[in-house]
């Protein structure tokens with residue numbers, strides 16, 4: 535049976551997108567009406583590129599149409615072939631982009647605290663056919679960037695970070711999304727910063743940036759077509775959303791932090807593992823998600839059912855572990871965490887009462 539997705543029955547959803555001041559947004563939309571320019575390197579896209587470049591301290595930044603297209607364009611720009619080392623613990627877009635590029639995903643296990651690739655597992659999986667390492671900074675948490683980059687540099691292999699969750703997080707004095715040879719960001723409605731649909735690619739090499747800028751627009755350069763590209767451009771309507779929301783981002787992250795702190799307090803005595811942002815040293819988190827790692831898969835099912843009975847949505851971000859989907863060499867840590875993790879409702883708009891209700895159910899069922 536074909537299932538279409540419609541807004542669900544929940545009174546409290548797993549996330550709630552931030553919407554900017556409507557007056558600000560409409561003023562930007564008026565500019566689109568005045569100019570008649572809707573897409574293809576329009577003035578609002580250029581303005582958002584400049585603002586985000588500054589906000590993130592990005593060497594080079596190209597806006598694209600989604601986090602998924604960011605990954606696809608990046609893998610194509612890197613001309614990946616053969617094997618790509620990647621994480622089994624991510625949204626399907628990461629794995630799909632590798633396979634769409636015609637590459638074989640070689641899954642490595644994750645570190646249970648950062649939920650991201652373990653450098654030792656990467657090292658053990660490198661072969662002469664490895665053409666890239668694709669790492670997801672799950673929930674916007676830092677990876678072991680130094681060790682991974684060292685491995686990549688020694689073997690002359692590029693790193694592509696799926697930084698879909700990371701906008702607004704900072705690590706060791708710079709935006710987390712700037713780590714890696716290329717960073718792919720998602721600006722989907724469900725992200726901390728969004729443009730409705732959208733994304734970006736951050737890179738550190740002007741030639742690669744130029745290639746990405748051509749590849750996101752069908753690979754066309756004047757009358758020449760030097761690359762087999764995509765249409766992955768961001769429209770002016772999406773850029774307008776980003777321009778209106780960006781000035782509110784720091785305040786939204788502060789509200790997320792307050793909600794996170796209230797949740798941690800409310801769950802203090804529950805037998806679930808929470809993210810501890812202080813475990814990562816010089817790190818300022820964007821509080822992208824609120825995953826809890828429970829004792830067992832049955833506990834997740836119990837919590838999820840009890841929440842649903844009260845009209846509260848939760849999601850198993852991220853399950854399944856893709857090594858099991860693709861019948862690949864097993865990644866036991868990723869499989870184990872994927873079976874026990876549950877993302878609770880989280881947004882900057884949660885009330886104390888909502889947090890208390892969710893926490894009470896989790897405490898009862900955990």
Ligand code: T4K
Pocket residue numbers: 542547548549550551600601602603624625627628670696698699720721722723724732733847849851
């Ligand atoms: N890499 C990683 C690590 C990612 O997590 C993602 C996306 C990507 C790459 C790819 O980036 P994009 O191509 O999407 O830019 C959602 C998002 O669609 C997806 O962006 C996100 N990760 C993933 C983790 O979550 P679903 O299928 O769970 O979303 P959906 O539509 O069920 O929404 C969840 C809840 O959010 C709804 O029940 C209610 C609320 N919601 C959602 C939308 C879209 C709203 O209140 N308003 C809305 O407009 O995938």
